[in-house]
Amino acid sequence: MLVANANKSIDKLSAYHQYCEYDIYERKDFMKEVTYDDNVNIWKDAYTNIVRVCEKYPEFRNKYSHSFNDIDTMLQSAKDHLLLIEWYETYGLKIEHDYKPYSNNWLNIGDHIEFLYFNDAQKEKDSGAGGRYISWPDDGRQPLNEWCFALGFPTGAYIFGRDYEGQQQLFQDFIEELKSYKPDYLDSVNKNFYWKLENAKPIYEAYDGIVKKYRERNTQELKIREVEKLSKQLSKLASEIEESTANHL
DSSP states (O other): OHHHHHHHHHHHHHHHHHHHHHHHHHOHHHHOOOOHHHHHHHHHHHHHHHHHHHTTOTTHHHHSOGGGTHHHHHHHHHHHHHHHHHHHHHHOOOOOTTOOOOOSSEEEEETTEEEEEEEEHHHHHHHTSOOOOOSSOTTSOOOEEEEEEEEEOTTGGGGGOSOTTTTHHHHHHHHHHHHTTOOSEEETTTTEEEEEGGGTHHHHHHHHHHHHHHHHHHHHHHHHHHHHHHHHHHHHHHHHHHHHHHHTO
């Protein structure tokens, strides 16, 4: 009797196991890996709906009080997310959505890295009233009503450490490699580079690796420079000792 019941239990487990295997293999959507593009579609749908709802209440803050300005905040935040989604879909720029602060003309990614929106930059420069423009463009051209990916190194070789003089060749090599990515606008005087969004993906994806390469190179070269410096100091001390000894003979 016990054996018979045990066999029935085994048969039921086997049947259930076969059902589960069938169910999993048949329901391929269940096994499908969620991709970044899948998430982008979800985000786009969600934030598009948020914008649609928030825009139904354009005077909400003014009608009641500034205590209700969260609708404006949600609206701007949703638009910021949709902007990055648009850049991904249009230009392939895969930018993390936690970068802050967002604004309607500036997105800071990190030290030396940002996205900038230019209006009529030439007009703003000529007006002398401020605005955003390139200070000394190599070819005189200015951006016009466009976003640009920007890299800037106003402190020069200090980006790699305090040995400014010893890092000059390293920094020049670094600058030349950035130039090889063909910036759309270049301010060599201030070491600022600008790419239109349609041309930004290669340098945006390569930049961290480029910086890492030159930092590692500088680590090795700094050791060599320190050895050379110490060798010169030792030689100088040896000469001073020899001269002092000779004077006392």
